Amino acid sequence: MNAPIANPARTNPGMDEETFEQFAEQLQRYVRERLIPAEKDVIENDRVPEDILNEMREMGLFGISVPQEYGGAGLNTRQYARVVNIMSYAAPAFRSIFSINIGMFASALKNGGTEAQRQEWYPKLIEGRIACFGLTEPGSGSDSAAMQTTAVPDPDGNGWILNGSKRYITNAPHADVALIMARTEKEALPKNAHVSAFIVPMDTPGISTGSPDKKMGQAGSHISDIMLDDVKVPGDALLGGETGQGFRFAMQSLDNGRISVGAAATAYARRALDSALRYANERKAFGEPIARFQLIQAMLADSETEIYAAECMMKDVTERVDRGENTIAKAAAFKVFASEMCGRVVDRVVQIYGGAGYLAEYDAERFYRDARIYRIYEGTTQILQLQIAKHMLREWEKVHG
Template sequence: MDFGLNDEQRLFRQTLREFVDREIVPVARDWEREGRYPTEIVAGMRELGLFGLVIPEEYGGLGADNVSFALTFEEISRGWMGIAGILGSHSVSSWMLAHHGTEEQKQKYLPELATGARRTGIALTEPGAGTDLQGITTVAKRDGDDYVVNGTKMWITNARYADPLPVLVKTDPAAAPAHRGMSILLVEADSAGFEVTADIGKLGYKGTESCEVVLTDVRVPASQLLGGVEGRGLQQALSALETGRINIAARSVGVAQRAYDEALRYARERTAFGGPIGEFQAIQLRLAEMAVALQSARLMTYWAASRMDEGVRMDTESGMAKIAASEAALSCAMDAMRIHGGYGYSTEFEVERLYRDAPLMSIGEGTNDVLRTVVAKSLLAGKAVIS
């Protein structure tokens, strides 16, 4: 059993680390405060080929292994978690298109998605349907060679840049169970009636937009039905979300790493009562707990990613990694703030931003409590064995 990275993965991580330290870390706090879109950082990610991470080489992508995929989100989130969101939604959608699209759809979109000339996201959730995706009300009615789409989507990352935007719809609202009537349509940004209406204000996760999208009588050619067959949309989305949970777990590791780094440095530099605060046992205990939580989360994330590379179904493993890593991000962010004391509450220090970014990971790509039930049911059914 090998817990280390191979030479190629280490080199890839080093390249990412240098990019993050050079292009993201120096500007993240100021740009977030200004509400500035990170155009230059996006350009840098394009140059590194990161928009093609999950796209096969035959379509111009990197075809990266899933451990390298996780490394990407870990390193970028160490600098600024919101930037990872730009790449995350794009990657989930690109993976879904590469695995479920028709050959015509792949040829049409994947080469430009791989270079970042096109970007994408994924429109699943609605004002009244988040965890319960079968409860969506967006409907696509067949009209000749087109579908006519009506509905509203919420919390859509990359909405202002996605072209196409995969949209989960009900092509047969009367189907029972509901998932048999759900499909995904690839909606192009210039479609009449397609409108990004509002950017949603957020506690954290700044740097990328999260938007409301309204579709009013949007005509989408039937050729834009993902995979060409109705009724497979929910399965297509859920399979892609397995990669999404890997990227959320890896983002969590990145946030936890930065929280640990900031806390360790502060414990060495900050003095009180005649010496560094790191000499106090209370501080030492928190640092040790942070280190244990961080490294445990990292190993579980790499384990889940490596299982995906083996080609097995790994919804249990990705769920476990996402739970463990997101809880580690929360605890590390809180402990870093406690170690900083009053300065941890100041916007002049990084830990304040980490504290606001961390909670999203326990919610995104399936809430932790829902994922706990998914993991438990898999264990009880004998579909996963922990040994």
Template sequence: MSEVSQEDFDQVHAQVRQWIRTRVVPREREIADTDAIPEDIRQQAKDMGLFGYAIPQEWGGLGLDLAQDVELAMEFGYTSLAVRSMFGTNNGIAGQVLVNFGTDEQKSTWLEKIATGDVVASFALTEPGAGSNPAGLRTKAVRDGDEWVIDGEKCFITNAQLADLFVTFARTRPADANGPGIAVFLVPAGTPGLDVARHDEKMGQQGAWTSNVSFSGVRVPAAALVGGDEDTGYRAAMTSLARGRVHISGLAVGSAQRALDESVRHAAVTTQGGTPIGDFQLVQAHLADMQTGIMAGRALARDAAAKYVSGEDRRIAPSVAKLFCTEMVGRVADTAVQIHGGSGYMREMTVERIYRDVRLLRLYEGTSEIQRLIIGGGLVRQAKKDLT
């Protein structure tokens, strides 16, 4: 149940929408060209509480539930995805690990600072040999007296260069009958042996920094073990990722809506042989397909969020929403470039950036292939259960 009434949320939503459209959209080219979020935009996001909108109010956040989160995600998706990435890990995959699995001491130490944006949290799960499926994790944590010693390599870690805290997943033992043997630790930036590489150069999402992170004999106290339990890690990762998948669905819908809006505007004013191209039936057919995909995606993202909040479905529905919406936005972005013709391939056009930015949505927080396995496997398991 959300801590925020519909009336109060409507005000938050309207404020975020206005901020995105009037403050952020005009700076998109600057963000892309400098590969960085301007400091004044970062400060505005902090002042609005965006670093902690999904953190409960008792820890200084706004306390929005996932259904409300998705509505904001649709707004964040309307502009440079790097802006959402700036505070996405605090509210999402990293922050939610602490909200759902942290001890009282861990929550009181970190959550208020995460909610204000004074601490940026990174989610250190992905490895060169373990991406969408955490079961392949190789980073190790070994108990040594009152400490844990962590060794391993992580890659594509969002906000790593800016992070004050790394929510780090490591294997404490091989998987056995007692559980998967994956724990999660809170590792402050600057801990000896923790090294962050320079940020990656990516196809899109300039300004959203990801980096390799290495752990070489990194020592943390026993109190850094999230939940005080060695088997919390796998469950924490799966829970955070499922929630994140619904958020990404909303983000995809927002990006698709922007691509459509740009395309409709272009079709209305651009002429070919003296006729606006929007009068051509084939262009109208493209726009119709885009609109249909967006409306379906919006309904699906909202439905998955409602099912997550109620507890009805926190596994299959998030994967269905992410699979459909991220594949949909890829098609919409491609069509948007097509409608723009040669100009759509030019760097100064918004649809060119969207085309590159949204390609990542089908990859992170579980690839489309992994979503298909979760959906299909889940349906078959349920059928077998129903038959017994």
């Protein structure tokens, strides 16, 4: 089968490479010198400190993927993933607070927004307004056919009235704007054409959020329900100005989200392994560091091998995106492998720590809890396995059918 042909119109050179490398080096220092020392504060108070949020805004992190012509840094996908990867070496909350902005929300504007919507919302993202992405519901996640949130024409004007609820929405408790998926038709063809997307400011009358959910890990990163009760939005809130395109925009945006999660899981696995290396060289048993024991070395080596594989996948899939290739299956594959890999690595790290790995005073226990969600959000491993297989079967049918 021939390799996919790049679409020159979609090729994204991104930021000048020398400038980007300088920025990446600065960001690595910031993560190690500023964010990692602040992790204790994040964990104890379950929030990212406001002074750090302001620093991240001043660094332009909330708008790094916004095109340069709109005032953003204009990073391409490879550079965007590198930034996410660098930031994700620290506590997950630091990535979580800006990841929706630069991933799914900015991507939806780029892929499906009108020029007026881009002119309005790109500057707000750049200045650090926080976005959230409203797809999942109490009775539906990846199954758009079960979506219950509705948007009906406002009889008093040219706008829309939204009713329904969304669940597990990252950043919802403190977001300034939401991209809400809603049913505009009972059913429609082609498949999923009954779903449309709406840009909804979170201070719109009728919107409310639940209390932040208590979670297994990822302190400082907040999720909650969003309730929509007769929420009136103007006609220009409809993403792209056209109904029936919401699910397509959402799925295109989720590619970026899945790359972000894969990059984050890869970085957190690296952080956990670095911690295990340090501990194995400091902890002694039978008169020598446990790092000298062959079975400890085997766990270290297996972890390094898997992290390296995920790093290579990240580089490959993001370069393919920037060449304009269709990467739905490869983005899913990267997210599956990286998230599952991270789970295996943090499990080994707990084992290397031994009894100390089960105690909250050591980092290994936190790494273990934090990493578990990577295999669930932005598409569970099982949903993505189905997506990858369907893509494979369609490609086989094209060749052999």
